[in-house]
Amino acid sequence: MTDILDTPKAPEKSRFAKFWDGDFAWSFRHSPVAIVATLVVAILVLSAIFAPLIAPYNPFDPSSLNLMNGFTPPGTPNAFTQETFLLGTDDQGRDVFSTILYGMRVSLFVGASAVLLALIIGIVLGLVAAYFGGWIETLIMRVADVQLTFPAILVAMLIFGIAKGVTPPEYRDEMAIYVLIVAIALSDWVQFARVVRGAALVEKNKEYVQAARLIGRGSFPIMFRHILPNVLSPVLVIATISLALAIIAEATLSFLGVGAPPTQPSLGTLIRIGQGFLFSGEWWILFFPACTLLALALSVNLLGDWLRDALNPKLR
Amino acid sequence: MFAYIVRRMFQSVIVLLVVGLVAFSMFRFVGDPIDNMLGQERTQADIDRLRGELGLDKPFPVQYFKFLQGAVQGNFGVSYRQGRPVSTIIAERAPATLELAFVSGFLAITMGIALGVFTAIRRQGIAANVIMTVSLIGVSLPTFLIGILLIYIFSVELDLLPSFGRGETVMIGNWSTGFLTSSGLKALILPAITLGLYQMTLIMRLVRSEMLEVLRADYVRFARARGLSDRVINFRHALKNTLVPVITITGLQLGSIIAFAIITETVFQWPGVGLLFINAIQFVDIPVMAAYLMLISVMFVTINLIVDLLYYAIDPRLRVDARAT
Numbered sequence: 001m002t003d004i005l006d007t008p009k010a011p012e013k014s015r016f017a018k019f020w021d022g023d024f025a026w027s028f029r030h031s032p033v034a035i036v037a038t039l040v041v042a043i044l045v046l047s048a049i050f051a052p053l054i055a056p057y058n059p060f061d062p063s064s065l066n067l068m069n070g071f072t073p074p075g076t077p078n079a080f081t082q083e084t085f086l087l088g089t090d091d092q093g094r095d096v097f098s099t100i101l102y103g104m105r106v107s108l109f110v111g112a113s114a115v116l117l118a119l120i121i122g123i124v125l126g127l128v129a130a131y132f133g134g135w136i137e138t139l140i141m142r143v144a145d146v147q148l149t150f151p152a153i154l155v156a157m158l159i160f161g162i163a164k165g166v167t168p169p170e171y172r173d174e175m176a177i178y179v180l181i182v183a184i185a186l187s188d189w190v191q192f193a194r195v196v197r198g199a200a201l202v203e204k205n206k207e208y209v210q211a212a213r214l215i216g217r218g219s220f221p222i223m224f225r226h227i228l229p230n231v232l233s234p235v236l237v238i239a240t241i242s243l244a245l246a247i248i249a250e251a252t253l254s255f256l257g258v259g260a261p262p263t264q265p266s267l268g269t270l271i272r273i274g275q276g277f278l279f280s281g282e283w284w285i286l287f288f289p290a291c292t293l294l295a296l297a298l299s300v301n302l303l304g305d306w307l308r309d310a311l312n313p314k315l316r
Numbered sequence: 317m318f319a320y321i322v323r324r325m326f327q328s329v330i331v332l333l334v335v336g337l338v339a340f341s342m343f344r345f346v347g348d349p350i351d352n353m354l355g356q357e358r359t360q361a362d363i364d365r366l367r368g369e370l371g372l373d374k375p376f377p378v379q380y381f382k383f384l385q386g387a388v389q390g391n392f393g394v395s396y397r398q399g400r401p402v403s404t405i406i407a408e409r410a411p412a413t414l415e416l417a418f419v420s421g422f423l424a425i426t427m428g429i430a431l432g433v434f435t436a437i438r439r440q441g442i443a444a445n446v447i448m449t450v451s452l453i454g455v456s457l458p459t460f461l462i463g464i465l466l467i468y469i470f471s472v473e474l475d476l477l478p479s480f481g482r483g484e485t486v487m488i489g490n491w492s493t494g495f496l497t498s499s500g501l502k503a504l505i506l507p508a509i510t511l512g513l514y515q516m517t518l519i520m521r522l523v524r525s526e527m528l529e530v531l532r533a534d535y536v537r538f539a540r541a542r543g544l545s546d547r548v549i550n551f552r553h554a555l556k557n558t559l560v561p562v563i564t565i566t567g568l569q570l571g572s573i574i575a576f577a578i579i580t581e582t583v584f585q586w587p588g589v590g591l592l593f594i595n596a597i598q599f600v601d602i603p604v605m606a607a608y609l610m611l612i613s614v615m616f617v618t619i620n621l622i623v624d625l626l627y628y629a630i631d632p633r634l635r636v637d638a639r640a641t
Binding site: 146149150151153154157158160161162164165248251252255256257258271275278279283286290293294297298301 | 460
């Protein structure tokens, strides 16, 4: 049996091999920046996902904390307990390395969810505006224009402030993360809507859409099954760059004290805490979270830049 | 031209009305002002009386109109947290923010244009490449990290400049200025750099790319062929033609300087309007938030309007088009 199945035929390339030989992968293999950025992002994301396995301590478990360990410098044993911490400890004796891992989880979760939400809102509104036109389009794009005149971070702050006023005080800490996601997403949807609308306006008049309409498909299947796949690639590029911006926006809001609560610190919250110890010489509490944030934002940004160049046929 | 201005102003008024509606809805729906103003021991009669006095029993449009009336006259009610009129608090804080924004805006524009021209002319030079690389880092660094970095270098390590506050200020009428004392000027340096750096890199990169485009144009080549000096070509012919997009972006960036001042003011504990706003959010002080929102949108809308009109004044081609149609 096996003989028949294995009869020599032209070696069929696997899907992966095809992809590997394609233009996209070629430009990836020839861009050292993209490779390094991908590596950094992969390492950071994986270590954030597996934080409970990697982190030597659980910084949110009060029983594992020992106040005597407070302010241990990185790599040197503590004067009282003789314990050593890779990146030192903060004022409460929490291992900085572990808090960074857990903080990165919050940062990435908020950033990714916010971009995803903004993406969904932007795609739906952009498609609807382009496909239906008329007063719906005018309304959506006017709102977008007005919102665009204000900096995104300001819009996010306002939404956060309003939401904080609406939620009852006992739920504020729990809700803060989700409020943050919604605030960043609502401050960020405009660019997706504009790009999707622009691309969809072109696609809308092409023959395949007319054909789909002729055979009687409804408006929504045409919008999402036919037009959407064809406008997705510029959206993906913006989404990547948006992710870097969303991570920075989250860090900024948390740094200002209007973001992630101290019970669920993100990288921004950690930097906020660390800033207080800058003058007393405990630099590591601030330094390592700041470096992590920088590495994360910079590498996602570089990846986005590369993606933009790689997907843009005009630049080749 | 006149019709255009009227249309633009009409749009601006609509935007302001919408923002006013948002600000007003915050008052109306986020928390009950009565709860905030009356203490624990209150009777239903007290509540009804205060509700009547404040006009909260009137229908929504009437209340909105009254709110707008107050807002136009600069009356935004009383801060829940400080118990003083919001307009007074903002008037106290405004000079700090405006001085900071002015200095960093000035810094961003002058340095941005100068460096942009320099990097465009000396494209292959080492200095230009160093500046471009540094600017890339400057764009990716979040503002608050730049501020912390500057504090660490100049305040903690070198102990040259103060890390927080405005230093000594002098009152001129109702305006407290930090320009006249040496400690006030010293305190201004780090916040102004922090706030202006991002805008500076943006302007610089824009000027550079526009300059590179223009320097390739035919008329620059002809100017060179005519034997004009480099200085005349670069500044009289090339730079002038890059200014239209630069002015648009710069104008819009001036608006974001005010908004980003929130971050800088928090890092440096600069007693301005931005710090006030952040504290208002933390304590859900709705009147302050609403007033700040109105104030900043008036500012943004005005800046946008001025930029649009400037555009018109600077680019003669737009005027010709308008006349033709």
